Amino acid sequence: MKKLIQLWKFLTRRFILFLLCFVLPILIGWFMYEIFSASIPKNLPIGFVDLDNTTTSADVRFSINASPTMYIHTYYTSIAQAKQDLATAKIYALAIIPRNFQQDIYLGKGACIALYYNAQFVLIGKALNSAFAQVIGTLNAQQSVAHNLIADQDMKLALSKAMPIFSQIIPLYNANNNYAQFLLTLLLPCMLQILSALAMVQLLKNRPYSFKSLFIRYIGNSCVFLIWGICMLLFLKNLGYELRGSLGLLIMGLTILMLGINGVVVFLQSILLDIKKSIGVIAVYTAPSLAFAGVTYPQNSMNLIALIWSKFLPISSFMELYVQQANYGGSVSGAMHILLQMCIFLIFFVLGSIIYTQRKTQ
Template identity: 30%
Template sequence: MATAVWLPPLLFILFWWIFSAGSSFDLPIGVVDLDHTSLSRTLTRQCDASSVLAIDRQFATVAEGQRALTGGEIYGLLVIPANLANDTVKGLAPQPTVFYNGQFILIGKQINGAMQQVVGTLSAQVGGLQALARGTAPPAVVGQVAPVRGQITALFNRHTNYAEFLVSGGLPAIWQILIVCLTVLALAAEKRHGGLEQWAGRQPVRALLVKLAPYTLLLWLQGLLFLVGMYGWLGWPMHGSWTVLILAQLLTVLACQAMGSLFFLLGRDEVRGLSLAAAYAAPGFAFMCVTFPATDMGWPALVWRSLLPVTHYIEIQIHQANYGGSSLDLWPSFAALLLFAVPASVAVSLLRRFSREVAA
């Protein structure tokens, strides 16, 4: 029980700490400048000025740069062709190439976005100057350079901060693992101390409830703790109802406790119970869809996903924190959490049968 008090907050803080840098990265990028003009140097400088990229090294040849990319020393390689400035003046639209590490997708996407932006801005500046030189009147230059402009809005997460995605999904995933495991360990403690026979005795259901209720309260409070940490202390936007969220957390704790009890009572063995808990809860994060969307999952993945309480919880959390919509839209998620009454009743009937066998 003492472990249950300090371990979860410690893990929550550790997990947040990993991502505490937010999204200003300075990812190391290499440059092969075959042009050596003021334009190519401007391009290099503007890459370095981006908050995401840092020009780490210059290479004389593409082969040297590729080797550094393959060895993981740099995440991207900007190759500026020999006549960038010349071809730009002639209107031949030359293309610098950026090779970036697609194996590390999250990092690669950052490089892609930042590079497009840097090159887009610089190209528009150069194009604007050319249009002016051709004699286009200044107000019309913008229309010449960019006939259509786009204004991008990130709905519901103004910062589009990777840390927020990963932390707000990762904390509930760790929380689910903790609840399931601590439930197994709490029941195992009864087996170790007085023996299950004596504990379950005549009133098995009452014994189970008395045993687990303090954990319910504690783990529920710890759930509240990470919510307060994210939406209070860190000040991430939260537009919905705290009541709805807190209620969802209570149901999630109960659902996970039902699964934990079931895992232990299947064999009344703490080692096997924890192995099952591990197999069940460890890949939870992958199924929560904070990274890969559920709309692109096949049915076997969706079935497994629906068996994890935390996937229903995260829908409610995202819905409340980001959209702040009406809680009526959430009834399927709440209903799914209530369905964990089924494993709970299986666990109770296993315990009842065991206590009858003991009595007989």
């Protein structure tokens, strides 16, 4: 208890370190959760141009508003009128019903509904594209069933003619397309990696003159963020996200992740001996974690430079372990292989310790 009190006094005297270790993990974690708590994009505003004004175009309008993904925010009389709102993201898409829409359907000529959407917002664009495709598919089925029902006077026969092939598409590992599950499981570990690295730099602000002093700072900082990491895993599990594998293996991965990233910091600081330069280098090193971790962009599609950078980040191996254990319930042998790969980062602490020792004797 005396040691804990001394540690608490030590941290409270260093405001930035206290902020990094105890305040920012909660604030940033809460902020990220609040951003993605809706789980999936809903009620995205779009524009609507109806150049036909018939009962069929009214059905299209009703189907769009019935979709949980989008709703008609503004009605326009022309494309030019909607151009500015689309460019400023007041609306994310514009649906256009052409003239003679109903007439072309009744004559069997085929009718076209245009959808212009802002593909700059990749997530929103994909959600709107998928939702609009479902709306068009439903309308096509309704029209086909109606025509066949007039000819056959039998609902089952009319339905089988309208849709001769039924698809059975079964989503695995995040069946609800929950974007929070997809992003939080990556953002929170990346946040912990960056905060742990910055806290380690702060601990090395005063140069350690013994291996014991260096080791205590290294292990102490790693333990603090390991505890936050375990809280993160329990939080994700409490949200109902998959955890088909071993929680113990994930905790082992978190332990090596924190020891590895802190070891890299020790190595860099032992060379630079300048906190400002070290923070700059660590920022460059850890900031691209989100892009190179292999979740938002697959590693097998990266070029050689990106792949090397990805492998040089301990978070990449941890995310591989997390996906294997949480989503797939992978084997212990596969997990151990990843953990052994992560152990390479522990070498940096050994090298940093040697450099500090050599400089002490000089």
